[in-house]
Amino acid sequence: MTAEAASPVLVTSGWFGAAAWMRAYRVMLRWEIFGSRLLYPILIVSQILVGAGFVIGFGLLIPDLDLATAQYLTTGAVVMSLILVGLVVAPQLIAQQKMEGSYDYVQSLPVPRSAVVAASMTLSSLVAVTGIVAALSAAVWRYDVDLSLDPSIVPAFILTLACGSLLGSAVGHALDNPQATLLFTQLGILFIIGFSPVSFPMERLPGWLSGLHEYLPIHHMAVVVRASLTDGLVDPTFRSWFVLTVWAVMAALVTGLVMGRRR
Amino acid sequence: MTAVVASDIRLRAGTQLWMEGYGSMLRFEMRNLRTYLTIGLVIQLALGAGMTLMYGFYFGDLDSSQVTFLVTGIPTLALIPIGFVMVPSAIMEHKLHDTYDYVWSLPVPRLSSAMATFTIFAVLGIPGMVLALLMASAIYDVDLAISWSIIPAILVTSWIGVSVGYALGHVVPEPRVISLITNIVLFLVLLFSPIVVAIEQFPDWWERVHHVLPFWHMSTVIRAALTDGMVTTSVPSSYIVLAIWGVLAASVAALVVGRRG
Secondary structure (H helix, E strand, O other), X not given: OHHHHHHHHHHHHOOOOHHHHHHHHHHHHHHXXXXXXXXXXXXXXXXXXXXXXXXXXXXXXXXXXXXXXXXXXXXXXXXXXXXHHHHHHHHHHHHHHHHHOOHHHHHXXXXXXXXXXXXXXXXXXXXXXXXXXXXXXXXXXXXXXXXXXXOOHHHHHHHHHHHHHHHHHHHHHHOOOHXXXXXXXXXXXXXXXXXXXXXXXXXXXXXXXXXHHOOOHHHHHHHHXXXXXXXXXXXXXXXXXXXXXXXXXXXXXXXXHHHHOOO | OHHHHHHHHHHOOOHHHHHHHHHHHHHXXXXXXXXXXXXXXXXXXXXXXXXXXXXHHHHOOOOHHHHHHHHHHHHHHXXXXXXXXXXXXXXXXXXXXXXXXXXXXXXXXXXXXXXXXXXXHHHHHHHHHHHHHHHHHHHXXXXXXXXXXXXXXXXXXXXXXXXXXXXXXXXXXXXXXXXXXXXXXXXXXXXXXXXXXXXXXXXXXXXXXXXXXXXXXXXXXXXXXXXXXOOOOOHHHHHHHHHHHHHXXXXXXXXXXXXXX
């Protein structure tokens, strides 16, 4: 009897501490990779096609392409890979889990929920990186764009990815209806590609829309990433970093609240 | 017994019975897809107006002939997704909800069922296309010279789109493969097709590919019907290519419809 009573205590004590968290994180990473092993190759291939296709395709459409436009397109494709993976792919994966009924199962696993979120964010970052490499290679091959990477690339990429994935997971976890999630992501794609100053200068948008983008994260993501990849195209201000940080913190709070919810 | 058999045989033949089957399938599909069709119409409008604005943002400063080119490409862009995307997805809905075999088992000629689907989606395309064109020309303040040849241009474009989509939806069994194919088609049409820009902007080899694919020819015949002197290539030869596509796509669709499962 005493032995039986002792073993749950042992398991419980294994719940706390950084080492236990890391172990749970690694387990969840493996879980995600094996659980979605059919999906990730498709995601990676579509990221590569979309990244390269975007740079080349719009280059074909835009009349009289000059170097500045090509730079905008290239850096825009990088930003889009970073945003779309978090804001679009992550909620769709969660919606799919909800439809298949495996969502509640994963939530019931004896691992910290933050480890679950961290594991899926790690994998979506890897997917995003393949799209970025494809977009940059396509740009260098077709337009000879001048890229000059500076150290701010590290915080810019991390903050953009984190902000996008946290917003995406907040939406994915908060909305219970997969159809609603799907609608949100479709509208999100349209808004980010068509109506956000990611791949073209902000001045081309009507005044009210550019005013709105001062407060949304998308424009600021584009500014910090563009500044870290090129020289002289944009100058990131303190405001951009500040707005992005606020959004990331807010999204993390919402994700935390939703994930911590007991049902 | 003989009487029953005889009436069965009469039920399955004749123009009038075909028309009755067509009428009931039209009602059946319309009620079945009413939510889907409404959403489709809204998406088509949003896409039409959205695309015009969006291409404008990306292109920057455009001169008046480039703007006219963009605006007259919009109807083609609004029509293509109806056939290539919405039709296969509608068939997928039947497969996912397990109503697919049920529809085939209904005592109506299969061709009348197929024609009902064709009619609904061909008609669905027109109001959205017209409104998208009106919005686009209002946004950019473009004067159009619309001629009667717009009717065959729209008919042949919808016909090809709906037939290809119909064949695709019935031939490919796996819903995910369908959505992959439709996404690739959309990507191809939106970014890599000379619909809103001149074909000369593309590399030579890609230009030649588009002489074979239907998309550029669709935009050519529609643009020729909307403007005066804008289209410099031969419109009749575009119609010939489209006619070949139309016959091919319809034959494949007919084969699929006649197949016994």
